[in-house]
Amino acid sequence: MSADRALLDHALERGEEEGGSVEFKERLTRMVHLASGRMESLAAQLRHRVLSGDGEATYVVGVTDDGGVAGIAPEAFSESMDVLSLLAEEAGAHIDDVQTWGVDGGEKGIVGVATIREGAMLETDDDHLVVGTAGHVDHGKSTLVGSLVTGTPDDGQGGTRSYLDVQPHEMERGLSADLSYGVYGFDREGTPMHMTNPHRKSDRARIVEEADRVVSFVDTVGHEPWLRTTIRGLVGQKLDYGLLVVAADDGPTKTTREHLGILLATDLPTIVALTKCDVVSEERVREVEREVERLLRGADRVPLPIGRHGVDAAVEEISETVVPLLTTSAVTMDGLDTLDELFSRLPKTSHDAGEFCMYVDRTYNVTGVGAVASGTVKSGRVSAGDELLIGPRADGSFVEVEVRSIETHYYRVDEAQAGRIVGIALKGVKETEIERGMVLVPRDATPNPVRSFEADLMVLNHPTRIGEGYEPVVHLETVSEAVTVSPDEGHLLPGDTGTATLRFKFRPYHIEEGQRFVFREGSSKGVGTVTRVE
Missing domain, CATH: 2.40.30.10 (Translation factors)
Known part of the structure; x- marks a missing residue:
C-alpha cells in the first residue's frame, strides 16, 4: 500500500477531460471489457489518453465516473490490472507503475493509480551480466559499486555507499525483484550509462530500458557472522562473474579467504579489485598485490595483474583458473574506467539453454497483484501467461500456477531469460505457500x-x-x-x-x-x- 496519496489526489483533481490523459474506471473485467468490439474500443480510448499526455496516461481504478472513490476488492483490482495490461499492449503501450491505497482503512477495498507509458514492454534479449560482489566488511565493496553505478567519486567517507542502502518499504510496495545491489549499463559504443539516484525506481527502469548492456551487482555481506548470507548471494544466484574487493590498507583477511574460497570453489570466473589505493603508499599497494597473488597461487589459480598485461588479456584469459587483478580508488576514480571496460566487454557466461527453471529467493505479497516470487532465472525463458509448477512442498507435491506479469529492476517485461533477476507475479498460489528454495518449472515438466x-x-x-x-x-x-x-x-x-x-x-x-x-x-x-x- 502506498502511504502518500499525492498521486491519487492529483489525478482526482485533474479529472476526466475529453482531451486529457486521465481515465476513471470502477473496475475492468475479462468477460465484459475484453469482448469482441469492446476491447478494440477501449484500446483506442487508451491510445488517445496516452497521446494526449505526450506518451503517458493515468488510469484510476476503483472510482466512479465522476471521480468518487468507491474502492474494489483486491481480487477485482488484480483482474482490472490484467485487463488494463492487455488493453495497453493492444494500444502499443505498457503499464509502467501501479500504486494502491486502502479505502476507509481497507474496509471498502482499494483504489489504485496505474501509469501507462507509450511503447511496448522491454524485450529481454539484450546482454545482461550479473556480478556477485564479496569482500571483508569496511573494505570498500559498497562504495566501489556505488561509484561504478553512479559514475560519482566517493567523498572519502563512504558517501556513495548510501546510494545502495536497501529501502525496506520499496520491497513492500513494488513487484520488482530488487535482489541486486546496484545496476548500470552501456550504450552501443560501450559508454557507461549511470544512475543519478539508485533509490528511484524510475532511474533503474531507465537503465534497463535504454542500455544495450545491463550489469547487475548482487551484494553479499562482509561480516564473518553472516557468512551464510554471503554463501546465499554467491551460490543462490545465476552469476556470470565474481568481484572480490581487498582493501589496500588492510590486506587480505580471514573473511577475504573465506569469500575467495567460495567464489573459486563454485568455479565462478572472478576479478579481484584492490580498493582504497589512494590512502596508502605505492609500496603498500604493491605489497598487498603480491600478497593477493600468493593467495591465488595457493588456491591453484593464476593471477593476471591488469596493470601489467592490459584489459585485452584480462577479457581473453579470465576463466575458472585465471583471475584478473587491478587497483582502484572510489575517491580518485582510478581503475574504475578499467572495470567499466571489463564489464562492457566480458562475455556472458550463463546461457538460456534448456527449459525454464528458477529457484525462489524471496517472496512478497503485493496488494492488487498477489503472490510474487523473485530470483534469478537459471535456464530457459519465461513469458507472461506461461503455465508453471512451483514446489516441492513439504509433502513433495507441486502447485499449478500462471505467470501474471514479470518485472526486472522495476521495469515490466513480457519475457525473461537465463541470468535475469526478476519478480514473477503468480496466479493460483498464496504468498504464504511459497518458500525460499522452491523451484518454478514448466507445467509439462516432471520435477523430481x-x-x-x-x-x-x-x-x-x-x-x-x-x-x-x-x-x-x-x-x-x-x-x-x-x-x-x-x-x-x-x-x-x-x-x-x-x-x-x-x-x-x-x-x-x-x-x-x-x-x-x-x-x-x-x-x-x-x-x-x-x-x-x-
Whole structure:
C-alpha cells in the first residue's frame, strides 16, 4: 500500500477531460471489457489518453465516473490490472507503475493509480551480466559499486555507499525483484550509462530500458557472522562473474579467504579489485598485490595483474583458473574506467539453454497483484501467461500456477531469460505457500522432489574428521537446509575429497545432477557436486 496519496489526489483533481490523459474506471473485467468490439474500443480510448499526455496516461481504478472513490476488492483490482495490461499492449503501450491505497482503512477495498507509458514492454534479449560482489566488511565493496553505478567519486567517507542502502518499504510496495545491489549499463559504443539516484525506481527502469548492456551487482555481506548470507548471494544466484574487493590498507583477511574460497570453489570466473589505493603508499599497494597473488597461487589459480598485461588479456584469459587483478580508488576514480571496460566487454557466461527453471529467493505479497516470487532465472525463458509448477512442498507435491506479469529492476517485461533477476507475479498460489528454495518449472515438466542424493565432496576446513551422521547446512541454488552426511569411506579429513550420501533432514527439494553446492557447520566448510539423485 502506498502511504502518500499525492498521486491519487492529483489525478482526482485533474479529472476526466475529453482531451486529457486521465481515465476513471470502477473496475475492468475479462468477460465484459475484453469482448469482441469492446476491447478494440477501449484500446483506442487508451491510445488517445496516452497521446494526449505526450506518451503517458493515468488510469484510476476503483472510482466512479465522476471521480468518487468507491474502492474494489483486491481480487477485482488484480483482474482490472490484467485487463488494463492487455488493453495497453493492444494500444502499443505498457503499464509502467501501479500504486494502491486502502479505502476507509481497507474496509471498502482499494483504489489504485496505474501509469501507462507509450511503447511496448522491454524485450529481454539484450546482454545482461550479473556480478556477485564479496569482500571483508569496511573494505570498500559498497562504495566501489556505488561509484561504478553512479559514475560519482566517493567523498572519502563512504558517501556513495548510501546510494545502495536497501529501502525496506520499496520491497513492500513494488513487484520488482530488487535482489541486486546496484545496476548500470552501456550504450552501443560501450559508454557507461549511470544512475543519478539508485533509490528511484524510475532511474533503474531507465537503465534497463535504454542500455544495450545491463550489469547487475548482487551484494553479499562482509561480516564473518553472516557468512551464510554471503554463501546465499554467491551460490543462490545465476552469476556470470565474481568481484572480490581487498582493501589496500588492510590486506587480505580471514573473511577475504573465506569469500575467495567460495567464489573459486563454485568455479565462478572472478576479478579481484584492490580498493582504497589512494590512502596508502605505492609500496603498500604493491605489497598487498603480491600478497593477493600468493593467495591465488595457493588456491591453484593464476593471477593476471591488469596493470601489467592490459584489459585485452584480462577479457581473453579470465576463466575458472585465471583471475584478473587491478587497483582502484572510489575517491580518485582510478581503475574504475578499467572495470567499466571489463564489464562492457566480458562475455556472458550463463546461457538460456534448456527449459525454464528458477529457484525462489524471496517472496512478497503485493496488494492488487498477489503472490510474487523473485530470483534469478537459471535456464530457459519465461513469458507472461506461461503455465508453471512451483514446489516441492513439504509433502513433495507441486502447485499449478500462471505467470501474471514479470518485472526486472522495476521495469515490466513480457519475457525473461537465463541470468535475469526478476519478480514473477503468480496466479493460483498464496504468498504464504511459497518458500525460499522452491523451484518454478514448466507445467509439462516432471520435477523430481529429492530427499537424498549422492555427491563428490571436498573438505576445506574441519577441526576433526567428518563421519557418519555429520549434520552441516547445504547451500545449493537458493536452498539452505540441514542434511545428514554418510561418507562412503566412513570418514573424511580436512583436505580430503570423497563421495558421500546426503539426506535433507526436514523436506525434499528439486535437485539435479551436476549442481555445485557449499556446506557449512560452525567453522567447518566444504564444497560438493551432486552426482546422483534418488
